[in-house]
Amino acid sequence: MKRIFPILSIFTVILLAYALYEALVVAPTDAQQGDVYRIIYYHVPSAWTAFLLFFINFIASIQYLANLKLSTKTAVKWIVIAIGVGGVIACFLPQVQRLLPTGMRPSAVATTVLLIPIFYFLIGRFFPGERLDMLALTSAEVGVVFCTIVLVTGPIWARPVWGIWWAPGDIRLTSTLVLWLIYVSYLVLRRFSSSAQTQMLAAALAVFGALDVPLVYFSIWFFRTQHPQPVIGGGGSMDPRMLHVLLISWMAFLCFAFLVCWSRFRLEVLQREIEEGHAMESLGSHAPAKASLPLSRSS
Amino acid sequence: MNAIKFLFAAYIATWVIHGAYLGSLVRRFGRLRQQMKEASGFPRSASGFPPEN
Numbered sequence: 095m096k097r098i099f100p101i102l103s104i105f106t107v108i109l110l111a112y113a114l115y116e117a118l119v120v121a122p123t124d125a126q127q128g129d130v131y132r133i134i135y136y137h138v139p140s141a142w143t144a145f146l147l148f149f150i151n152f153i154a155s156i157q158y159l160a161n162l163k164l165s166t167k168t169a170v171k172w173i174v175i176a177i178g179v180g181g182v183i184a185c186f187l188p189q190v191q192r193l194l195p196t197g198m199r200p201s202a203v204a205t206t207v208l209l210i211p212i213f214y215f216l217i218g219r220f221f222p223g224e225r226l227d228m229l230a231l232t233s234a235e236v237g238v239v240f241c242t243i244v245l246v247t248g249p250i251w252a253r254p255v256w257g258i259w260w261a262p263g264d265i266r267l268t269s270t271l272v273l274w275l276i277y278v279s280y281l282v283l284r285r286f287s288s289s290a291q292t293q294m295l296a297a298a299l300a301v302f303g304a305l306d307v308p309l310v311y312f313s314i315w316f317f318r319t320q321h322p323q324p325v326i327g328g329g330g331s332m333d334p335r336m337l338h339v340l341l342i343s344w345m346a347f348l349c350f351a352f353l354v355c356w357s358r359f360r361l362e363v364l365q366r367e368i369e370e371g372h373a374m375e376s377l378g379s380h381a382p383a384k385a386s387l388p389l390s391r392s393s
Numbered sequence: 394m395n396a397i398k399f400l401f402a403a404y405i406a407t408w409v410i411h412g413a414y415l416g417s418l419v420r421r422f423g424r425l426r427q428q429m430k431e432a433s434g435f436p437r438s439a440s441g442f443p444p445e446n
Binding site for chain 2: 114127128129130132133136137140236239242243246247250251253254255350354357358361364365368371372375
């Protein structure tokens with residue numbers, strides 16, 4: 095583990111540099127927007143990464159809440175399996191396909207639905223107990239950073255293309271801002287609440303907050319908006335060379351997000367170990383407190 | 394269209410935000426390391442007694 099982090103860091107820096115080169119030099123210039131469209135190579139991957147991190151936060155929060163009671167844990171497990179299987183089957187039924195917006199591929203919806211049980215069981219397997227809460231906090235914090243980038247680069251792109259910084263009342267823009275505010279309030283709650291119920295309350299807030307993610311994503315299909323159609327999942331048309339650069343850029347951002355999450359998660363683990371150590375010390379039992387301190391760890 | 398400055402503004406803003414967040418992580422790690430140092434020396438200095446063998 096000690097060696098993987100620096101290797102992955104070097105790989106990520108190289109990939110980010112390559113993505114930057116591809117975005118600025120290799121990708122063709124857009125016929126309508128000129129070079130300013132290249133903001134897409136930072137704006138869209140940041141949005142996808144933020145959505146993925148909020149999705150992880152959602153799954154970890156559900157699992158954290160479900161694990162509070164054994165009966166709930168079993169029930170939620172079966173509900174998640176039912177959503178995965180039922181959702182995939184439903185996507186290929188003609189009656190359901192007719193309900194999907196024009197341009198949206200049923201296979202894309204089925205894959206997204208299938209990710210729910212896959213992530214649920216993977217997260218449950220690798221993040222047991224309190225680590226679920228740490229994962230939820232980590233993914234929310236890093237997700238907010240990426241969502242901030244979306245909200246900053248979006249208006250910078252809109253100004254030369256639309257002639258305005260922000261389109262008031264536009265559902266895509268407003269719902270993204272609301273999503274950012276929900277997760278900022280989640281972080282504020284985590285930071286300033288000292289109640290024993292904080293983790294549970296934050297998990298409940300995260301579950302309801304995550305409902306805004308599909309609203310943000312599907313808003314451009316269901317409402318009239320100034321925001322362009324999506325480049326993946328149907329509706330939009332993009333030059334394959336541009337799409338190639340976009341995917342490279344997303345890979346680079348995903349690696350970067352993974353590294354940042356890894357560091358933030360380690361920080362949270364150490365912080366809780368120290369708090370635990372302080373609590374043990376204040377109880378007067380020095381030996382277990384010292385034993386639990388991370389100083390003795392090889393990492 | 395003199396829009397190239399917007400492109401660079403967006404790219405710079407992205408890395409400023411990432412840099413600020415990474416900086417905050419480094420600061421928090423530093424504070425934690427300080428706390429760990431204090432915690433490891435705390436029992437002896439607070440009690441005033443030599444450590445037990």
